Amino acid sequence: MEGDHDQVGGTGLSGMPATVDPGTKAQILLAAGIDLQRAGHAEEAIDAYGRAIAERPDLVEAYHNLGVALRASGRTAASVACFRRALRLRPGHAATLSNLGNALRSLGETEDAVSLLRQAAAGEPGSPEIAYNLALVLRDAGRLDEAIQSFGRSLTLRPERHQVRIERGLAHLLGGNFTDGFADLALRYPSPIVPVRGKTWPRWDGSALDGRHLLVRAGDDLAETALFARFVPLAAARGVPLILEGPDDAIPLLETIEGAARVVRRGGRYANVAAEAPLPDLPRILGITLDTLPAPVPYLRVPRTPRREMAPPVPGRLRIGIMWSTGSTDGDARAPSCPLTHFLRLAERPDVDLVSLQAGAARDIRQAGAGALVQEIEGIEDPAIFAAAIAAMDLVVGVDGPAVHLAGAMGHPVWIVLPHAPEWCWMLGRDDCPWYPSAWLFRQRKPGDWAPVLRRVRAALDQALDAPPEPEPAPADEAPKTP
Incomplete structure (x- = not known):
């Protein structure tokens, strides 16, 4: 919004006459907050809603809208308190139940979110948005059949929403249904694709192209x-x-x-x-299915281009490449990023060296006080150097991101730590991965709770390094003979 944000209907909020009664003043402030929020001025909107509540503490719309604005600005926990207050003033309101459910979903309180969104869907069965929100949290909870049904209900109410089909496709894929999943996911990729020098071509249908x-x-x-x-x-x-x-x-x-x-x-x-x-x-x-999924690793390799040389490994020490973050989490407990401090548990072993496979990692390493524990690689943002660094590791341990995918594609040993609601390719309830034969999956059992995951990783590392070596099989001519 351009101009004076305090102007609503020609009345300056900062100079509002004292004779305006609190109810009218609250409504003016509420209207101003709505305009500011729609214009993308979140902080000003939050201030206007707060002032409206100060004038009229029972103004339910102000609490609801304040919750929406707080969540949009990343203050999800604060938004929950506002939505709960709005529901005390107006019990059973479907939109508020839905927004509270969405906020709790972000905080990892999945079961409470499911309950609230079920109530919202029962109260407003004709809302495609609420059916969609319920489907998302059901997918997080691993209830894939119910999630797919709820996505379908949303599409019945509003068939043109491509994003709902895409999210339904991710639920199909999470359950291993590649046929329906990739059919829905195709909507992510418009046809024709962005023109090249004004030229486009039809989407390939898998048929022969007569030499073209x-x-x-x-x-x-x-x-x-x-x-x-x-x-x-x-x-x-x-x-x-x-x-x-x-x-x-x-x-x-x-x-x-x-x-x-x-x-x-x-x-x-x-x-x-x-x-x-x-x-x-x-x-x-x-026409790929889970049963026909090819995994002929390696199918990506270190490029044959000049690259930065890695320091030689130290004899008797295991070099582990780590990636702990995929960027800002915005307070979302479902995010795949894990605090670096949990990975430092691996460096407690005297025979392990940790190497960062993460670009721009210096700040995290400094904040964790891990400068002496985690080595950095210059130029790691270059894919060729990145691949060479992965190849130089004995093991890669990381969150869902480019390091673990590239390690898997290179057939390199990789241990992947996953959030409670993982991306579709990791599927559910398994510690192996059909996409990457060299991968071992370690899953959260509770949203946002990374410490037990890295404890299991450390225990697996201890077992691998401390287990006595398996005896070499005797040569065939020396094998004991059965009497």
């Missing part, structure tokens, strides 16, 4: 590229000459994938192209 080329496009997300790169050789095996396109810094890594006739930088000129496909849409096009 297929353009496959990798995005900027290195974790996503590592996950889906395995499908490039399968697409090429259909007799389709394939051009693989990607961002500049990833080209050396993409060139290690088999099956592409050419690997090109984004936005180049392409001759004789008949169709295109986003890299993550290949499993749908190829």
Whole structure:
């Protein structure tokens, strides 16, 4: 909003006459807060709602809207108190129940969130938004069949909402239903894709192209590229000459994938192209199921380009590469990021060296007082150096992010620590991963509770390093004979 934010209907809030009764003043402040919130001025809106409540402590709309504004600004715990106060003033209000459920979902209080959103859905069964919110928290709780039904109910009420279909697809994939999951997920990738020099091509349907080329496009997300790169050789095996396109810094890594006739930088000129496909849409096009999922690791390798040399390993010591964060969590207990301090448990062993595989890690390392415990690698943000660093580790331990995906794609030993509600590719209730044979999964049992997860990682490390070596089998000619 431009202009004086305190002006509502020509009345200056800061100069409001003293003769205005508290009820009217509260309504003016409430209206101002709504306008400010819609204009993206969260702090001013929060102030206006607070002043409205001071004038009229029973103004339920002010508590509700204050809760929405606080949550949008990252103060989820404070928003919960506002929503609860609004419900005491107006019990059973569906929108407030839904917003409180959403806030508790962010705080990891999944079961309470499910209960509240069920109440909201019962109170307003015609709301596609509430059905969608209920579906999201049911998916977090691992109740996939119920979640898929609730996504379907939301789509029945409002069929045009593509995001609901995408989220339903993630629930299908989490349960191992690749056919329905990738069909829904295809909506993430519009067709045609962003034009190249004004040129677009139809989406590939898996058929032969009569000698013309297929353009496959990798995005900027290195974790996503590592996950889906395995499908490039399968697409090429259909007799389709394939051009693989990607961002500049990833080209050396993409060139290690088999099956592409050419690997090109984004936005180049392409001759004789008949169709295109986003890299993550290949499993749908190829008809991949959980039973036919290829995992021929390694399918990504260290690029043959000049790269920074890693320091040689210290004899008798295990070098573990770690990644603990994927960025800001905004107070969300469901986020995959884990405090670095939990990873330092691994460095308590005298025979372990920790190496950061995380770009921009200096601040976290300094705040954790871990400068003497965690080594950093210069240039780790370069995918080629990143891959070389992973290859130089004895083991990678990390949260769901590019380090663990690239390690898995390279066939490198990797232990992955996962939040209670993981991304779809890790599925539910298993400690192995069909996508990465070299991976071992360690899951949260309670949202936001990382300490027990890293204790289990440490116990597994102790067992691996301290277990007596298995005896070498005797040569065949020396094997004991059965009498």
